[in-house]
Amino acid sequence: MTRWEPGAAERLQEAALELFATRGFEQTTATEIAQSVGLTERTFFRHFSDKREVLFHGQHLLTQAFLAGVEGAPPDASPMEIVASALRSATTSFFPDERRHRSRSRQSVIDQNPALQERERHKLASLATAVAGALRARGVDDLAATLAAESGVTVFRIAFAQWLREDEQRSLADLTAEVLRELLALTRDRA
Amino acid sequence: MTRWEPGAAERLQEAALELFATRGFEQTTATEIAQSVGLTERTFFRHFSDKREVLFHGQHLLTQAFLAGVEGAPPDASPMEIVASALRSATTSFFPDERRHRSRSRQSVIDQNPALQERERHKLASLATAVAGALRARGVDDLAATLAAESGVTVFRIAFAQWLREDEQRSLADLTAEVLRELLALTRDRA
Numbered sequence: 001m002t003r004w005e006p007g008a009a010e011r012l013q014e015a016a017l018e019l020f021a022t023r024g025f026e027q028t029t030a031t032e033i034a035q036s037v038g039l040t041e042r043t044f045f046r047h048f049s050d051k052r053e054v055l056f057h058g059q060h061l062l063t064q065a066f067l068a069g070v071e072g073a074p075p076d077a078s079p080m081e082i083v084a085s086a087l088r089s090a091t092t093s094f095f096p097d098e099r100r101h102r103s104r105s106r107q108s109v110i111d112q113n114p115a116l117q118e119r120e121r122h123k124l125a126s127l128a129t130a131v132a133g134a135l136r137a138r139g140v141d142d143l144a145a146t147l148a149a150e151s152g153v154t155v156f157r158i159a160f161a162q163w164l165r166e167d168e169q170r171s172l173a174d175l176t177a178e179v180l181r182e183l184l185a186l187t188r189d190r191a
Numbered sequence: 192m193t194r195w196e197p198g199a200a201e202r203l204q205e206a207a208l209e210l211f212a213t214r215g216f217e218q219t220t221a222t223e224i225a226q227s228v229g230l231t232e233r234t235f236f237r238h239f240s241d242k243r244e245v246l247f248h249g250q251h252l253l254t255q256a257f258l259a260g261v262e263g264a265p266p267d268a269s270p271m272e273i274v275a276s277a278l279r280s281a282t283t284s285f286f287p288d289e290r291r292h293r294s295r296s297r298q299s300v301i302d303q304n305p306a307l308q309e310r311e312r313h314k315l316a317s318l319a320t321a322v323a324g325a326l327r328a329r330g331v332d333d334l335a336a337t338l339a340a341e342s343g344v345t346v347f348r349i350a351f352a353q354w355l356r357e358d359e360q361r362s363l364a365d366l367t368a369e370v371l372r373e374l375l376a377l378t379r380d381r382a
Contacts, residue, residue, distance in 0.1 A: 078380045118309035125312055146349055147374050154341045158334070183338050187378040189269045 009047045009057055011037045016054040017102070020109040025051075025116065052119050055106060059123050063130050065090040066152075070134040079140050083152035084180055086131060090156070091173040095163070104164050128153040155179045200238045200248050202228045207245040208293075211300040216242075216307065243310045246297060250314050254321050256281040257343075261325040270331050274343035275371055277322060281347070282364040286354070291363075295355050319344040346370045 015037045019028040030051050034044040048054045069089025073082040095103065110116040132149035136142060159175040162168055168175075206228045210219040221242050225235040239245045260280025264273040286294065301307040323340035327333060350366040353359055359366075 079377055080380065114313070118313045121312040121316055122305070122309045125308075143349070143370065143373055144377055147345070147370070147377055150345045150349070151342065151374070151378070154338070154345065158337055158341070179334065179338070182334050183342070184378050186270055186335055186338055187342070187375050189271065 008039060008043055012039065012044055012047060013054050013057045016051075017105055017109065020055075021105055025109055025113050052116055055110065055116060056119065056123055059127075062090060062094055063127055065094045066127060066131050067134050068093075070131060070138070079135060079144050079148035080151070080184070082135060082138065082140075083131070083148045083155075084177075086134075087152055087156060087176045087180065088173060091159075091171075091176050095160075095172040097171060100163065103160075107164050124153050124157060151183060152180075155183055199230060199234055203230065203235055203238060204245050204248045207242075208296055208300065211246075212296055216300055216304050243307055246301065246307060247310065247314050250318075253281060253285055254318055256285045257318060257322050258325050259284075261322060261329070270326060270335050270339035271342070271375070273326060273329065273331075274322070274339045274346075275368075277325075278343055278347060278367045278371065279364060282350075282362075282367050286351075286363040288362060291354065294351075298355050315344050315348060342374060343371075346374055 012033055016028070016033045019033055019036060028051075030044045030048075031041040033051075033054065034041050044054075048057070066086045066089065069086035070082055072089060073085035077085065110120055128146075128149045131152060132145045135145035135149060140148070155176060159172060159179045162175050162179075163170070163172045170178075203224055207219070207224045210224055210227065219242075221235045221239075222232040224242075224245065225232050235245075239248070257277045257280065260277035261273055263280060264276035268276065301311055319337075319340045322343060323336045326336035326340060331339070346367060350363060350370045353366050353370075354361070354363045361369075
């Protein structure tokens with residue numbers, strides 16, 4: 001009989017972040033993470049396919065926030081305007097300033113481990129694929145959809161890294177808008 | 192005593208591609224790759240840190256071709272013009288049409304394996320970091336350098352995937368120029 005553990009994934013993620021930060025990612029096992037919050041290894045693997053995945057819990061919600069922004073853009077919006085809407089939607093709903101501290105802890109674990117960095121890149125690539133699909137569903141042609149989505153995710157990634165810097169005060173939504181403006185200026189600059 | 196094997200890395204890569212294609216990546220060991228060309232496992236690991244790396248041999252030469260293009264751009268070139276120069280340099284020197292067939296075989300191995308896809312993303316990320324560094328060295332400011340380099344690598348990745356399609360006849364240099372034009376048009380289109 002499988003017992004449903006309410007909020008188990010969140011508790012496991014919280015515990016994992018704590019253990020990864022104090023002992024290191026490599027030195028922490030799935031069993032230890034589970035035990036530290038009174039759960040079993042089996043429960044861990046019911047929620048996460050491997051130890052790396054625990055750091056990417058919530059990824060599908062982030063993707064949904066991007067897609068909600070694509071849907072919310074006006075019917076006559078250009079591809080890059082749709083992407084701007086997706087970025088606004090995702091950054092305001094998903095990364096309020098209260099979350100910055102926790103995001104910093106998580107990032108410092110990822111930055112210390114090449115395998116986690118690869119996984120993170122992969123997740124962002126999946127996000128770009130999902131956004132490109134949503135753009136195509138709105139009638140944007142294939143190449144434009146891919147380029148706009150990839151550019152949007154690049155903007156998000158750069159702004160996110162800036163948001164996590166120790167002395168940074170601006171919100172992620174503001175930083176994202178700023179990086180997007182810089183991208184548009186850059187590409188217009190070319191003769 | 193370490194014996195130097197001339198061209199060993201290339202022979203190992205050739206053999207690996209063959210074995211990965213026929214038996215599958217997971218089912219092929221480093222020892223088998225080495226033995227198939229009369230070399231030892233030790234020689235394999237002298238050239239490659241793991242089995243995945245064998246597919247990314249030559250990455251540093253690709254990076255150098257990009258950097259040569261950055262250096263070759265006129266002193267007054269805008270960041271995106273420098274990136275266009277880097278793309279031209281890399282695609283013409285590194286991916287002549289004779290290489291298309293081999294690149295297709297390699298890509299089909301990568302496409303079948305998520306761990307290889309992650310490694311590939313990581314390599315492209317390193318390429319973007321190198322190009323951004325070269326732009327900064329030319330005096331481009333930090334954010335513009337990062338955005339221009341990332342955009343360039345995105346253009347390269349999209350054009351490369353198109354180049355490998357079964358029915359594609361255009362050169363990689365032409366495809367890259369076309370995708371770059373589309374990116375510039377897209378970002379100009381925004382009101």
